[in-house]
Amino acid sequence: MRLENKRVMVxxxxxxxxxxxxxxxxxxxxxxxxxxxxxxxxxxxxxxVREMPVYDVVVANLAHDPCSSAVDNIDNExxxxxxxxxxxxxxxxxxxxxxxxxxxxxxxIIAITSAAPLRGIPGSTAxxxxxxxxxxxxRATGLEFAARGVNINAVAQNYVSNPAYFPDDLVASERFQKxxxxxxxxxxxxxxxxxxxxxxxxxxxxxxxxxxxxxxFSGGWATNT
Amino acid sequence: MRLENKRVMVxxxxxxxxxxxxxxxxxxxxxxxxxxxxxxxxxxxxxxVREMPVYDVVVANLAHDPCSSAVDNIDNExxxxxxxxxxxxxxxxxxxxxxxxxxxxxxxIIAITSAAPLRGIPGSTAxxxxxxxxxxxxRATGLEFAARGVNINAVAQNYVSNPAYFPDDLVASERFQKxxxxxxxxxxxxxxxxxxxxxxxxxxxxxxxxxxxxxxFSGGWATNT
Amino acid sequence: MRLENKRVMVxxxxxxxxxxxxxxxxxxxxxxxxxxxxxxxxxxxxxxVREMPVYDVVVANLAHDPCSSAVDNIDNExxxxxxxxxxxxxxxxxxxxxxxxxxxxxxxIIAITSAAPLRGIPGSTAxxxxxxxxxxxxRATGLEFAARGVNINAVAQNYVSNPAYFPDDLVASERFQKxxxxxxxxxxxxxxxxxxxxxxxxxxxxxxxxxxxxxxFSGGWATNT
Amino acid sequence: MRLENKRVMVxxxxxxxxxxxxxxxxxxxxxxxxxxxxxxxxxxxxxxVREMPVYDVVVANLAHDPCSSAVDNIDNExxxxxxxxxxxxxxxxxxxxxxxxxxxxxxxIIAITSAAPLRGIPGSTAxxxxxxxxxxxxRATGLEFAARGVNINAVAQNYVSNPAYFPDDLVASERFQKxxxxxxxxxxxxxxxxxxxxxxxxxxxxxxxxxxxxxxFSGGWATNT
Numbered sequence: 001m002r003l004e005n006k007r008v009m010v011x012x013x014x015x016x017x018x019x020x021x022x023x024x025x026x027x028x029x030x031x032x033x034x035x036x037x038x039x040x041x042x043x044x045x046x047x048x049v050r051e052m053p054v055y056d057v058v059v060a061n062l063a064h065d066p067c068s069s070a071v072d073n074i075d076n077e078x079x080x081x082x083x084x085x086x087x088x089x090x091x092x093x094x095x096x097x098x099x100x101x102x103x104x105x106x107x108x109i110i111a112i113t114s115a116a117p118l119r120g121i122p123g124s125t126a127x128x129x130x131x132x133x134x135x136x137x138x139r140a141t142g143l144e145f146a147a148r149g150v151n152i153n154a155v156a157q158n159y160v161s162n163p164a165y166f167p168d169d170l171v172a173s174e175r176f177q178k179x180x181x182x183x184x185x186x187x188x189x190x191x192x193x194x195x196x197x198x199x200x201x202x203x204x205x206x207x208x209x210x211x212x213x214x215x216x217f218s219g220g221w222a223t224n225t
Numbered sequence: 226m227r228l229e230n231k232r233v234m235v236x237x238x239x240x241x242x243x244x245x246x247x248x249x250x251x252x253x254x255x256x257x258x259x260x261x262x263x264x265x266x267x268x269x270x271x272x273x274v275r276e277m278p279v280y281d282v283v284v285a286n287l288a289h290d291p292c293s294s295a296v297d298n299i300d301n302e303x304x305x306x307x308x309x310x311x312x313x314x315x316x317x318x319x320x321x322x323x324x325x326x327x328x329x330x331x332x333x334i335i336a337i338t339s340a341a342p343l344r345g346i347p348g349s350t351a352x353x354x355x356x357x358x359x360x361x362x363x364r365a366t367g368l369e370f371a372a373r374g375v376n377i378n379a380v381a382q383n384y385v386s387n388p389a390y391f392p393d394d395l396v397a398s399e400r401f402q403k404x405x406x407x408x409x410x411x412x413x414x415x416x417x418x419x420x421x422x423x424x425x426x427x428x429x430x431x432x433x434x435x436x437x438x439x440x441x442f443s444g445g446w447a448t449n450t
Numbered sequence: 451m452r453l454e455n456k457r458v459m460v461x462x463x464x465x466x467x468x469x470x471x472x473x474x475x476x477x478x479x480x481x482x483x484x485x486x487x488x489x490x491x492x493x494x495x496x497x498x499v500r501e502m503p504v505y506d507v508v509v510a511n512l513a514h515d516p517c518s519s520a521v522d523n524i525d526n527e528x529x530x531x532x533x534x535x536x537x538x539x540x541x542x543x544x545x546x547x548x549x550x551x552x553x554x555x556x557x558x559i560i561a562i563t564s565a566a567p568l569r570g571i572p573g574s575t576a577x578x579x580x581x582x583x584x585x586x587x588x589r590a591t592g593l594e595f596a597a598r599g600v601n602i603n604a605v606a607q608n609y610v611s612n613p614a615y616f617p618d619d620l621v622a623s624e625r626f627q628k629x630x631x632x633x634x635x636x637x638x639x640x641x642x643x644x645x646x647x648x649x650x651x652x653x654x655x656x657x658x659x660x661x662x663x664x665x666x667f668s669g670g671w672a673t674n675t
Numbered sequence: 676m677r678l679e680n681k682r683v684m685v686x687x688x689x690x691x692x693x694x695x696x697x698x699x700x701x702x703x704x705x706x707x708x709x710x711x712x713x714x715x716x717x718x719x720x721x722x723x724v725r726e727m728p729v730y731d732v733v734v735a736n737l738a739h740d741p742c743s744s745a746v747d748n749i750d751n752e753x754x755x756x757x758x759x760x761x762x763x764x765x766x767x768x769x770x771x772x773x774x775x776x777x778x779x780x781x782x783x784i785i786a787i788t789s790a791a792p793l794r795g796i797p798g799s800t801a802x803x804x805x806x807x808x809x810x811x812x813x814r815a816t817g818l819e820f821a822a823r824g825v826n827i828n829a830v831a832q833n834y835v836s837n838p839a840y841f842p843d844d845l846v847a848s849e850r851f852q853k854x855x856x857x858x859x860x861x862x863x864x865x866x867x868x869x870x871x872x873x874x875x876x877x878x879x880x881x882x883x884x885x886x887x888x889x890x891x892f893s894g895g896w897a898t899n900t
Contacts, residue, residue, distance in 0.1 A: 042301065071366050072324040076267065079316060083308065087354065091304060099297040117361035120437055120898065122369035122860070125362055129312065132361020136342035137354035139673055141296050144347035146635035146670045160659075182857065185596035185797070190659040197656035206647035209610075209640040211670040212345055220596045220661040223589055223795065224899035225674055345673065347635070364898055371860035371895045385884075407632065410572070410821035415884040422881035431872035434835075434865040436895040445821045445886040448570065448814055449674035450900055492751065521816055522774040526717065529766060533758065537804065541754060549747040567811035570887055572819035575812055579762065582811020586792035587804035591746050594797035662795055 002204045004029035006056040011035050011093070016063035016162055017112045017155075020192035021199050028200060030057070038062070039089035045096070054100040057203045060093045060111040062086045062134075063164060066127040074126050082130040090134050094141050094152065102148035109150070110202045111138050112195070113214070115158035118222040131156075135214045135225075142212025151211050153202050156225070158218035160190045185220030227429045229254035231281040236260050236318070241288035241387055242337045242380075245417035246424050253425060255282070263287070264314035270321070279325040282428045285318045285336040287311050287359075288389065291352040299351050307355040315359050319366050319377065327373035334375070335427045336363050337420070338439070340383035343447040356381075360439045360450075367437025376436050378427050381450065383443035385415045410445030452654045454479035456506040461489050461543070466513035466612055467562045467605075470642035471649050478650060480507070488512070489539035495546070504550040507653045510543045510561040512536050512584075513614060516577040524576050532580040540584050544591050544602065552598035559600070560652045561588050562645070563664070565608040568672040581606075585664045585675075592662025601661050603652050606675065608668040610640045635670030677879045679704035681731040686710050686768070691738035691837055692787045692830075695867035696874050703875060705732070713737070714764035720771070729775040732878045735768045735786040737761045737809075738839060741802040749801050757805040765809050769816050769827065777823035784825070785877045786813050787870070788889070790833035793897040806831075810889045810900075817887025826886050828877045831900070833893035835865045860895030 003025055010022050013034035026032050033055070039062060040048060064085040067078035090111060101107025116124060117132035135154055142152035159180070161171065166189050170176055180187055198217055201207055214225045228250055235247050238259035251257050258280070264287060265273060289310040292303035315336060326332025341349060342357035360379055367377040384405070386396065391414050395401055405412055423442055426432055439450045453475055460472050463484035476482050483505070489512060490498060514535040517528035540561060551557025566574060567582035585604055592602040609630070611621065616639050620626055630637055648667055651657055664675045678700055685697050688709035701707050708730070714737060715723060739760040742753035765786060776782025791799060792807035810829055817827035834855070836846065841864050845851055855862055873892055876882055889900045 070324075071320055071369055074316060074320050079313070083312075087308075087358070088304070091299060091351070091354070095296055095299050099295075117364065118899070120361070120365035120368045122365065125365040125369060126316070128365035129316070129358045129362035132364075133312070133354045133358035136345070136357020136360075137350055139342065139357075140345035140347065140350040140353035142673075143345045143635040143670050144296055144350060147637040185593040186659060186661055187597035194656075194659045198660075201651045201656065206644075206651065209636065209644045209667060209669050210648075211636055212673050213666060213670075214673070215665070216663060217659065219659050220593050220663075223592075223662050223664070223675065224793070343674070367898075368860040368895045372862040410818040411884065411886055412822040419881075419884045423885075426876045426881065431869075431876065434861065434869045434892060434894050435873075436861055437898050438891060438895075439898070440890070441888060442884060444884050445818050445888075448817075448887050448889070448900065449568070450898065520774075521770055521819055524766060524770050529763070533762075537758075537808070538754070541749060541801070541804070545746055545749050549745075567814065570811070570815035570818045572815065575815040575819060576766070578815035579766065579808045579812035582814075583762070583804045583808035585811075586795070586807020587800055589792065589807075590795035590797065590800040590803035593795045594746055594800060 001029035002200065006030045007053060008032045008057040008059065009055040010059045010061055011039050012061050012063055015164065016061050017192055017195050017199065018061045020196040021059055021061065024193065024196040024200055025203065038085055039093060041088045041092050045092045049096050054104060055097065056106065057108045058093060058097050059199060060090050060109060062089055065164065066124050068124045070123060071125055079126050082126055086130045087133045090137060098141060098145050098150050098152065101150045102145055105149040107150045108203050109152040110199050111154040112199065113154045113156050115156045115216050115218040115222040118156060118216055118224055139212045139214060146211040151208065153210055154214045155195060155198050156214045156216050157195050158221055159184050160192055160195045162192050183221060188219065190219065226254035227425065231255045232278060233257045233282040233284065234280045235284040235286055236264050237286050237288055240389065241286050242417055242420050242424065243286045245421040246284055246286065249418065249421040249425055250428065263310055264318060266313045266317050270317045274321050279329060280322065281331065282333045283318060283322050284424060285315050285334060287314055290389065291349050293349045295348060296350055304351050307351055311355045312358045315362060323366060323370050323375050323377065326375045327370055330374040332375045333428050334377045335424050336379040337424065338379045338381050340381040340441050340443040340447040343381060343441055343449055364437045364439060371436040376433065378435055378437065379439045380420060380423050381439045381441050382420050383446055384409050385417055385420045387417050408446060413444065415444065451479035452650065456480045457503060458482045458507040458509065459505045460484050460509045460511055462511050462513055465614065466511050467642055467645050467649065468511045470646040471509055471511065474643060474646040474650055475653065488535055489543060491538045491542050495542045499546050504554060505547065506556065507558045508543060508547050509649060510540050510559060512539055515614065516574050518574045520573060521575055529576050532576055536580045537583045540587060548591060548595050548600050548602060551600045552595055555599040557600045558653050559602040560649050561604040562649065563604045563606050565606040565666050565668040565672040568606060568666055568674055589662045589664055596661040601658065603660055604664045605645060605648050606664045606666050607645050608671055609634050610642055610645045612642050633671060638669065640669065676704035677875065681705045682728060683707045683732040683734065684730045685734040685736055686714050687736050687738055690839065691736050692867055692870050692874065693736045695871040696734055696736065699868065699871040699875055700878065713760055714768060716763045716767050720767045724771050729779060730772065731781065732783040733768060733772050734874060735765050735784060737764055740839065741799050743799045745798060746800055754801050757801055761805045762808045765812060773816060773820050773825050773827065776825045777820055780824040782825045783878050784827045785874050786829040787874065788829045788831050790831045790891050790893040790897040793831060793891055793899055814887045814889060821886040826883065828885055829889045830870060830873050831889045831891050832870050833896055834859050835867060835870045837867055858896060863894065865894065
């Protein structure tokens with residue numbers, strides 16, 4: 001029961017790592033509040049958070065189709081949507097919650113981001129840019145709040161099973177298995193429950209000394225940050 | 226004359242590294258075209274580039290006040306302005322020029338970005354996010370165009386003299402000199418001409434094997450990418 | 451009981467993170483075997499391991515005085531001792547245990563190394579070199595064994611309380627507290643039990659997807675690997 | 676003539692990048708002294724440098740067969756030889772030359788190392804460890820001497836043509852070409868003259884602000900440090 005009585009907010013809870021994290025954190029004793037829809041910005045954000053408690057843990061689980069395409073064909077709307085869905089809401093979440101956590105002297109924010117910008121992926125450059133903005137924001141805000149009892153870190157994942165990015169039929173295909181064998185040292189995709197375990201570690205008191213860290217979680221595909 | 230007869234575009238040419246790069250590249254034989262104003266996006270960008278040649282070298286020199294503030298006080302308009310000025314125009318520039326350079330089999334894009342996201346700077350987290358998006362985009366697009374004769378790289382600088390970020394009177398102050406002594410191993414700020422020399426190296430044929438690289442340029446303050 | 455019935459070897463168990471890891475891992479159900487003395491190399495190593503079981507977890511806890519000095523005064527014997535104590539035994543441990551773990555399809559090796567080489571510390575350059583060799587070896591061997599059920603990772607720590615590097619009286623001094631405030635975002639040193647928690651995470655099944663990772667653990671002092 | 680009248684020492688000058696650097700630096704006006712044999716350590720080193728001038732530039736070009744093998748089969752003598760040839764002489768060179776350069780307020784040390792430890796290469800883990808020690812030592816000593824007019828940096832290369840590591844017949848093979856296409860974004864190996872151009876940049880006054888930097892040079896294979 002490593003999150004006993006902790007109040008946790010998980011955003012975009014039906015997507016990406018939302019289901020696995022909600023499930024694991026609940027099992028560990030947390031009272032998990034979820035928001036299924038994407039996190040809004042501006043006034044809609046203010047309205048949403050107005051009556052909200054200061055959660056002990058906020059999981060900034062923000063996801064969007066990677067909108068993969070050659071650079072030549074990056075679509076303006078896709079580009080904007082990536083920043084609207086992944087980047088600006090993350091700022092809103094941290095700007096709202098981190099100072100309140102700091103006042104109280106305790107809090108954890110875990111962003112579920114991506115390892116894509118750690119190595120760079122041709123054909124997914126818009127996605128790399130948006131996820132890179134997230135990772136950089138987490139690092140900098142993690143350092144800003146480090147001395148005030150708030151831990152802000154990121155799980156920078158790739159090759160983690162989930163219906164949107166790595167659905168089972170894709171993973172099962174011969175072509176993808178060859179890709180895995182050549183490019184991912186561990187030779188398999190992770191279950192989403194495995195990623196949730198890293199999020200749990202970062203949400204628990206066991207990681208109180210870890211701040212501003214972007215932790216690669218990609219089976220050895222990326223080990224640098 | 227390391228850029229003899231090269232056609233070069235330098236954006237936002239009165240700001241940041243624009244003057245130093247324009248001057249040095251001209252001395253090295255380049256025909257430098259400058260755009261003084263910030264680079265627009267959307268239709269205004271299309272209008273701007275409509276009649277434009279395929280430059281041999283594009284210096285994506287994009288700058289904006291860092292809008293430093295505590296996370297609590299990040300201003301929505303500042304945040305948007307940073308992405309509007311630094312991030313979205315970079316995508317437009319690369320999306321327009323890199324494919325045309327690739328068709329021809331030759332070209333260099335050098336983005337003048339920042340080392341800030343490489344370490345993270347409390348109090349400048351919005352700036353870190355925007356510059357982090359730039360660095361991530363350069364890395365990914367650099368790899369995408371690597372095999373087609375186009376070199377896309379970034380100068381990730383900090384502690385380089387320029388009127389906007391490190392004006393002479395700030396640098397001369399006792400407080401800043403103490404800060405330099407404690408935080409910047411080399412103990413001084415660089416002249417903008419020194420940064421221009423790194424841009425020149427990345428613009429010249431001498432660096433044809435370097436792609437997708439974000440080169441820290443900060444007197445030892447940041448050495449990781 | 452996250453290490454229930456796991457057989458664990460902790461080396462140099464009276465030094466560095468040895469006591470904290472031995473204690474925590476035992477509490478979590480592990481059967482911990484310790485070796486107090488430094489790990490030997492060559493024939494002495496072979497003799498030592500001859501009758502040894504294949505442990506489920508090996509904690510390569512190797513420590514040596516950092517032998518801090520200006521580069522001018524690096525002592526040949528200090529230099530050799532650092533490599534003899536930190537680097538060569540790590541190779542012996544991984545070479546002996548990882549293949550046996552791989553045969554069985556399961557095992558965890560956690561090296562307790564240092565964040566020093568991640569940033570570089572003037573005045574401790576010999577130590578940085580030796581710890582840098584460790585980190586590089588862990589990264590490469592972690593990838594080599596990734597697909598065979600063996601997880602090899604490192605805790606790259608700095609500013610963790612321990613009698614040798616950060617004894618209590620040093621930490622309590624005004625000078626060191628100023629140093630912490632200026633250089634370590636979190637503003638304090640970690641207890642050794644906190645570092646042991648990260649080692650525990652890396653030793654448990656919760657981190658099966660993490661390989662070849664050098665995890666910075668330094669309160670935000672270093673966040674890059 | 677970017678090295679006009681500069682006195683340069685190139686070590687192990689018949690190996691690795693020695694011939695290309697000696698040739699290019701001479702063309703640029705340098706007076707290049709070469710040492711063909713591997714750099715010794717201990718007394719033999721002292722004897723060698725006894726009558727030596729303080730060079731303006733020292734190119735620590737140290738090379739050894741990578742002794743590739745599975746971890747299981749790392750040979751004790753190979754392991755020792757890698758550290759004896761690559762690591763310990765680098766310490767001797769920096770310890771001898773950097774302080775003398777610092778007294779005079781000017782000097783450049785460029786180590787030709789490897790990108791291998793930046794990503795980790797299964798099957799070449801001993802080599803990764805030794806090159807990782809080099810890179811860590813360069814970073815730390817680069818910071819130590821930064822404020823005294825001495826620039827210490829490394830070219831961390833991979834996929835650069837040279838008779839020992841990437842001989843022409845290997846490069847020409849279909850298998851290697853496939854490997855290049857899959858793993859090296861730029862899709863080719865560099866000529867040694869291209870690596871020499873980066874060394875030249877780091878040896879010239881154009882890079883006076885760059886210290887403690889390990890510059891990846893691998894056609895996009897590794898872009899992190």
